[in-house]
Amino acid sequence: MSTPRSGGRRADAVRNRQLALEAATALLSEPGAALTVEAIAGRAGLGAGTVVRAFGGKDALLDAAVSDLLEPVVRRARELCGHPEPDLALRTFLAELIAFQSAHHPLNDRLGGLDLPATTARRAELVAAVEEMLDRAQAAGLVRTDLEAPALTTLIGQTAYAVARSRPAAPELVDAYLTVLMDGLRPPR
Amino acid sequence: MSTPRSGGRRADAVRNRQLALEAATALLSEPGAALTVEAIAGRAGLGAGTVVRAFGGKDALLDAAVSDLLEPVVRRARELCGHPEPDLALRTFLAELIAFQSAHHPLNDRLGGLDLPATTARRAELVAAVEEMLDRAQAAGLVRTDLEAPALTTLIGQTAYAVARSRPAAPELVDAYLTVLMDGLRPPR
Missing domain, CATH: 1.10.357.10 (Tetracycline Repressor, domain 2)
Structure with missing residues (x-):
């Protein structure tokens, strides 16, 4: 069981990383947008904790x-x-x-x-x-x-x-x- | 009595205005100095209320x-x-x-x-x-x-x-x- 589960987790992590990155990039192009972990997570449709785990921090x-x-x-x-x-x-x-x-x-x-x-x-x-x-x-x-x-x-x-x-x-x-x-x-x- | 008293008050007001102005000018030349009424008043040796009265505001x-x-x-x-x-x-x-x-x-x-x-x-x-x-x-x-x-x-x-x-x-x-x-x-x- 562990191989497919960790494979799924890895795929999730890659996807979350990509979503957070896209959200941060979008916010960077918007004048005045807040660059907080919360704002990035909100834009990405992720939890703040997930974003922090995916990158290790803002x-x-x-x-x-x-x-x-x-x-x-x-x-x-x-x-x-x-x-x-x-x-x-x-x-x-x-x-x-x-x-x-x-x-x-x-x-x-x-x-x-x-x-x-x-x-x-x-x-x-x-x-x-x-x-x-x-x-x-x-x-x-x-x-x-x-x-x-x-x-x-x-x-x-x-x-x-x-x-x-x-x-x-x-x-x-x-x-x-x-x-x-x-x-x-x-x-x- | 009123003329000398108001004359003294006017002279005080002019002096306070000048002190506040000099303090603000000095702070403007200092990198990172806070430009609050309190900081200006402190530098001028005046109360914040006196500074506000002398100029009508920051x-x-x-x-x-x-x-x-x-x-x-x-x-x-x-x-x-x-x-x-x-x-x-x-x-x-x-x-x-x-x-x-x-x-x-x-x-x-x-x-x-x-x-x-x-x-x-x-x-x-x-x-x-x-x-x-x-x-x-x-x-x-x-x-x-x-x-x-x-x-x-x-x-x-x-x-x-x-x-x-x-x-x-x-x-x-x-x-x-x-x-x-x-x-x-x-x-x-």
């Missing part, structure tokens, strides 16, 4: 949800690292990143003070990919080399996020930002 | 303190509007604004939801002065005219604030930001 659950959310962004950044026009690749990536951050606007505000190792690792991957895009653009003579790549990467990350956060993130503002930034990144005249 | 007190804080920034922006090199004036002003915002980093985070009419008016004056600097730089052929001045002003405001907020607001980052921004604002090649 931090681990949010870490899984946020790092899943960032996964396609990292993949896209890496894909664009192979683009034949590295400056165009950078602009394309930043436009997509701003759209993503704008859609998940309150995300960062609600993750302060949590222990999110997988999310931290994904963010580091994202920064590394942007640095690679910049390196390639510098090597191709398309981006200035009189400023250090790490300063440029930090600068781009901070300012892009500010533009994404602005309400409303008007398309004219995003476009003006990308135009001024990309022209400012060109090698000085 | 919002009015903070409004007076923040708008006082912004007053020299607005004055400086207007002064720089008359500078013979409007692009240099803009860069100079932004460097000073970032230093100011960096020193008063948590200010905006702690003012959300308050009714601050004098502060709102000061901010509008600041935006108008930056728009005038940009207009002058555009008229002199030093800043691009293919992007609308209001979009540029918003863009500059948002991104400068993001750089000022970054911890640490490393001098290299501020310098990289100003260099990339000012080059990006030049008329396109």
Whole structure:
């Protein structure tokens, strides 16, 4: 009897984990939604105890949800690292990143003070990919080399996020930002 | 008897107002300091009731303190509007604004939801002065005219604030930001 029972329990655990993850991901995209275990469990149609057992706690659950959310962004950044026009690749990536951050606007505000190792690792991957895009653009003579790549990467990350956060993130503002930034990144005249 | 007594009361009221204002201004510059009436009164050596009577409430007190804080920034922006090199004036002003915002980093985070009419008016004056600097730089052929001045002003405001907020607001980052921004604002090649 024990094999089918534990198999069923395992299947239940996998299903509950998936339901909780989907609920957390949905809540992360809703401005102002509470990110409590109770809210996540309620959305998933599970008990709070079940959610805690499936992930070991709220931090681990949010870490899984946020790092899943960032996964396609990292993949896209890496894909664009192979683009034949590295400056165009950078602009394309930043436009997509701003759209993503704008859609998940309150995300960062609600993750302060949590222990999110997988999310931290994904963010580091994202920064590394942007640095690679910049390196390639510098090597191709398309981006200035009189400023250090790490300063440029930090600068781009901070300012892009500010533009994404602005309400409303008007398309004219995003476009003006990308135009001024990309022209400012060109090698000085 | 009544004239000297009410004169003494008036002098007390003026003094208490000043003490409360100075205490609020000091607390505004301290990261993490609580901005409650009790904290302000405690710092000023006054009772909470005295502070409320002097200003009519916390919002009015903070409004007076923040708008006082912004007053020299607005004055400086207007002064720089008359500078013979409007692009240099803009860069100079932004460097000073970032230093100011960096020193008063948590200010905006702690003012959300308050009714601050004098502060709102000061901010509008600041935006108008930056728009005038940009207009002058555009008229002199030093800043691009293919992007609308209001979009540029918003863009500059948002991104400068993001750089000022970054911890640490490393001098290299501020310098990289100003260099990339000012080059990006030049008329396109």
